[in-house]
Amino acid sequence: MRHQTALNPREGDVLPPFEKTLTPVDLMAYGAATWDWYACHYNDAAARDLGLSAPFVDGQMWGAWFARQLRAYCGPQAFVGGMKLRYHAMCFAGDHVECRAVITSVSPLADGTEIEVSQQIEKAGTRVASCISVVILPATGVAETDSEHSAGKATEEGIRT
Amino acid sequence: MSDLLSDEIRALIGAERYYPAHEEIGGAAIRYFAIAVGDTDPIYVDDAAARRQGYSGRIAPPTFVVETGQYAGNTPSANGYIPHEWPWPKGFRTIRGGQDYVFKRPIVPSDRISVRYRLESVEAKSSRDGRGQLLAVSLAEYLDAAGAIVATNRELFFLQPLEAGQ
Structure with a gap:
């Protein structure tokens, strides 16, 4: 399939959300892929030693999720220039999280458009991370792609993993 | 509360560390990362797909450069930690508060990335449990083989005193 990647973004536009129930494999895979073998991300005893109930998500993983949501909506030619991430609550394997986003400003540039997007990850109504x-x-640019990674693929259901 | 900000910790403010590139980032590391975060965009794994989007070849997901700890060249600590960390005194747990990322250009497999860290500040903060905590701010600059900064990561993290026995 081919989709136009050029967007006509407007303030208030909502990006397709996505949601996922975190598994121990997710935590382990992220740690391994980032050279972070910190036992508290996969080992119950190590987490308890820190006074925590269970292995917890590395907060930086949310940055990758936010970036993925941006690129999925904006298309593969979009360039993520900056992210201001804040972590509000811890997440553990078994938690079900949702990633939501809304465009908060649109500014024309000489060679394109700059958009600012407010993103949030929640679990059971609790804010986990924001960006x-x-x-x-x-x-x-090249206005085609051979994958679902384009604005045109956005669905009401959003992106599910 | 200010007792937490000991002379030992104050002495760390302004400290710098530099980790020179060991090798190229590599396509496998990028592919591994994309799989781990569930990002199936072909521009991260397929040179032809990336070229169709105007790139010279595959690129890394945007936050790869600031999330991987492959630069540090450390051996794993007792708890398995490899990436850069400051030598905090015992008795604290470290909780990330946030990161401010700036990206200058896409990262490609042939990039050789070196990292320069600087501990910018540490200050006492209140905490919900009344025991107090410290807020530390550390800046990481990611440099390519030519010495150009390709990304920065200003990291905020809290040092929380552990209970006795923890």
Whole structure:
């Protein structure tokens, strides 16, 4: 399939959300892929030694999730220029989380458009992480892709994993 | 509360560490990361797909450069930790508060990334349990083989005193 990647973003536009129930494998895979073998991300006893109930998610993983949501919506040519992440609550394997986002500003540039996006991850109504992201959308470019990674693939159901 | 900010910790403020690149980032590391975070965009794994989007070849997901700890060159600590960490005195647990990322350009497999860390500040903060905590701010600058900064990561983290026995 081919989709136009050029967006006409407006303030208030909502990006497709996605949701996932975290598994121990998710925590382990992220730790391994980032060279972080910290036992508290996969070992019950290590987490208890820190006074925590169970192995917990590395907060930086939310940055990757936010970036993934941005690129899935904005298209593969979009450039994520900055992210301001804040962590509000811990997450553990078994938690079900939802990632939501809304465009908060749109600014024309000489060679494209800059959008600011407010993103949030929640579990059971509790805010886990938030992010203010800045994305540069090219003015023109290759307006096709051979995957679901384009704005045109956004569905009402959002992206589920 | 200010007792937490000991002379030992104050002495760390302004400390710097530099980790030179060991090797190229590599396509496998990028592919591994994309799989781990569930990002199936082909531009991270397929040179032809990336070229169709105007890139010279595959690129890394945006936050890969600031999330991987492959630069540090450390051996694992007793609890398995490899990435950079400051030598905090015992008796604290470290909780991340946030990160401010700035990205200058996409990262490609052939990039050789070195990292420069600086502990910018540590200050006492209140905490919900009344025991107090410390807020530390550390800046990481990621440099390519030419010495150009390709990304920065200003990390905020809390040092919380452990209970006796923890």
